[in-house]
Amino acid sequence: MKTRSILIVFLLMIGCVAFAQKKKPAPKKQATTKTTATKTTAKNMVIAPKSATVATKIETTTTTTKEAATTKPTTRSAFYKTPYATRNSGSFDKSTHLISLTYGFPNTLDYNGYFYSANESGIGPVTVRYEFPIREEAGVGLSVSGATKKWDYYGGYTTKITGISISPLGFYHFNKLIPITKLDVYAAVGASIDLSNYSYDDPYYNNSDTSDLEINPAGLVGARYYFTEAFSAMAEVGEGSYSIFRIGVSFRL
Missing domain, CATH: 2.40.160.20 (Porin)
Structure with missing residues (x-):
């Protein structure tokens, strides 16, 4: 009798431990970790294009400035290289009265x-x-x-x-x-x-x-x-x- 009672109590303890393990929030922690990782990845994806855009803008501005600096000295020579029939400084034309x-x-x-x-x-x-x-x-x-x-x-x-x-x-x-x-x-x-x-x-x-x-x-x-x-x-x-x-x-x- 005593031995049976001890066995029953032992089985009940094993059942409680198993039930408690089923209710542990371990999966929730994993989900949270995944979500955090997803959010971090999403943030990185947003930041990356901005950095790329800024870099592109700076590069474009630098290129434009270089082109402008290159164009100014060649304006007069470009004028004389243009065929006589099509060149015009703008001081007089067919609309000038x-x-x-x-x-x-x-x-x-x-x-x-x-x-x-x-x-x-x-x-x-x-x-x-x-x-x-x-x-x-x-x-x-x-x-x-x-x-x-x-x-x-x-x-x-x-x-x-x-x-x-x-x-x-x-x-x-x-x-x-x-x-x-x-x-x-x-x-x-x-x-x-x-x-x-x-x-x-x-x-x-x-x-x-x-x-x-x-x-x-x-x-x-x-x-x-x-x-x-x-x-x-x-x-x-x-x-x-x-x-x-x-x-x-x-x-x-």
């Missing part, structure tokens, strides 16, 4: 005579010009100039001349030869149609007025520099429009 306003000096409006002890004075010439393009490097224009000149001479007599000059001109722009966007260098040839009106306060001319019409060749060389896309200052030298030198401004429409 110009209105210019200039003041000329010296005033070459003159009288075919001699005034002894005469005081000379004058205004102008003031010139307004419109030019429109016909090619990438060429245009045609029309200038209208006005000037006056007056002589006060011995005896209190005066002679006054008022002149109007109309000049059709053909322009060539050096935009295919000079690689500077803001600088427009040009030359022009044409004719100057000059109408002069003389008024006299002189008894020898019976206080009468006379007029004179002449057609003279005209030619000039000039340059304008653009301070903005539409506004530029200009200077010219050449015969025509009652002056030799002219300075003024231009507006690109």
